[in-house]
Amino acid sequence: MKHGRWLSLPLALALLAAPALAQNNNDASKVKLGVVQVAPGISVIEGVEGFAGGNVGVSVGPDGMFIIDDELEMMSAKLQAELAKLSKSPVRFVINTHHHGDHAGGNAAFGSKGAVILAHDNVRQRLSVAELEQAKDKVVAKPGLGLPVVTFAQDVTLHLNGDTVHVFHVPPAHTDGDVVVHFTKANVIHTGDLFLSSGYPFVDRKSGGNFEGFITAADAILAKCNDSTRVIPGHGKVVGRKELAAWRDRLEQIRQRVAKLIRQGKTLEQIIAAKPTADLDAQAGSNFIKPDAIVEAAYSSLAAGGKGGKPAHKHH
Numbered sequence: 137m138k139h140g141r142w143l144s145l146p147l148a149l150a151l152l153a154a155p156a157l158a159q160n161n162n163d164a165s166k167v168k169l170g171v172v173q174v175a176p177g178i179s180v181i182e183g184v185e186g187f188a189g190g191n192v193g194v195s196v197g198p199d200g201m202f203i204i205d206d207e208l209e210m211m212s213a214k215l216q217a218e219l220a221k222l223s224k225s226p227v228r229f230v231i232n233t234h235h236h237g238d239h240a241g242g243n244a245a246f247g248s249k250g251a252v253i254l255a256h257d258n259v260r261q262r263l264s265v266a267e268l269e270q271a272k273d274k275v276v277a278k279p280g281l282g283l284p285v286v287t288f289a290q291d292v293t294l295h296l297n298g299d300t301v302h303v304f305h306v307p308p309a310h311t312d313g314d315v316v317v318h319f320t321k322a323n324v325i326h327t328g329d330l331f332l333s334s335g336y337p338f339v340d341r342k343s344g345g346n347f348e349g350f351i352t353a354a355d356a357i358l359a360k361c362n363d364s365t366r367v368i369p370g371h372g373k374v375v376g377r378k379e380l381a382a383w384r385d386r387l388e389q390i391r392q393r394v395a396k397l398i399r400q401g402k403t404l405e406q407i408i409a410a411k412p413t414a415d416l417d418a419q420a421g422s423n424f425i426k427p428d429a430i431v432e433a434a435y436s437s438l439a440a441g442g443k444g445g446k447p448a449h450k451h452h
């Protein structure tokens with residue numbers, strides 16, 4: 137992949153901060169989607185040109201089609217066109233990995249065609265709030281259609297297309313409504329934005345996100361992986377267990393280094409100035425999350441009582 141550059145900074149921040157808003161500034165005609173097969177019956181639809189949203193997982197088989205995440209709202213027509221190439225059947229289920237507009241923006245388009253949307257309880261909650269805010273601004277005309285209709289607090293299992301698909305929540309990381317989707321037979325995992333193969337993660341603290349949660353989440357995902365597992369990240373190319381493990385270890389190093397500087401009494405400004413991630417930045421790849429932002433996110437998690445900042449910590 138050219139440069140792991142999937143969204144411009146202002147657009148990305150606008151989308152992450154205000155799901156489903158700000159999308160009209162983008163131009164769908166400049167975005168191209170492509171399909172990559174991951175396993176028999178399982179594909180990913182990813183952006184190959186322009187500012188696409190998150191990776192869409194697709195399962196096709198005897199029970200029909202279901203998808204994981206549904207792109208930016210403005211991409212709904214193009215996404216449906218790609219899906220039609222994979223199957224003539226309509227989308228039966230949509231699983232939202234979290235509420236951000238670059239992953240759940242197509243909910244209204246698919247919900248209105250009869251797809252059942254599943255998500256963590258907090259995703260419905262956050263989308264409801266976003267919907268109310270937009271309704272106030274008269275941006276949204278059809279309330280309700282984009283909201284998940286089946287929600288859960290911990291996990292849910294789908295028995296479809298010959299697989300057992302375990303969808304499980306992890307403690308707050310990217311947001312407080314993140315889920316991982318595990319095709320237990322096909323050995324494929326969609327991580328949503330709990331993992332990006334193209335750079336440092338975005339900790340959406342306004343949506344309950346927490347830096348250290350990414351390490352916990354990566355550990356939970358790695359526990360389900362072996363050397364043949366295909367890992368679909370929220371953005372970026374499909375990779376394997378090794379790449380996820382290396383990514384997790386970089387975050388762990390950042391945690392330890394920032395924790396050490398906190399224990400030395402350094403302020404956030406001093407810690408950022410010390411550039412504790414300098415040797416890791418190149419390996420992390422390039423996306424819109426800059427080293428300063430990840431250091432600040434680590435600091436805020438640790439300063440709030442995370443594992444490295446204080447001796448005792450809670451077990452989940």
Ligand SMILES: [Zn+2]
Pocket residue numbers: 152234236239310329
């Ligand atoms: Zn996201």
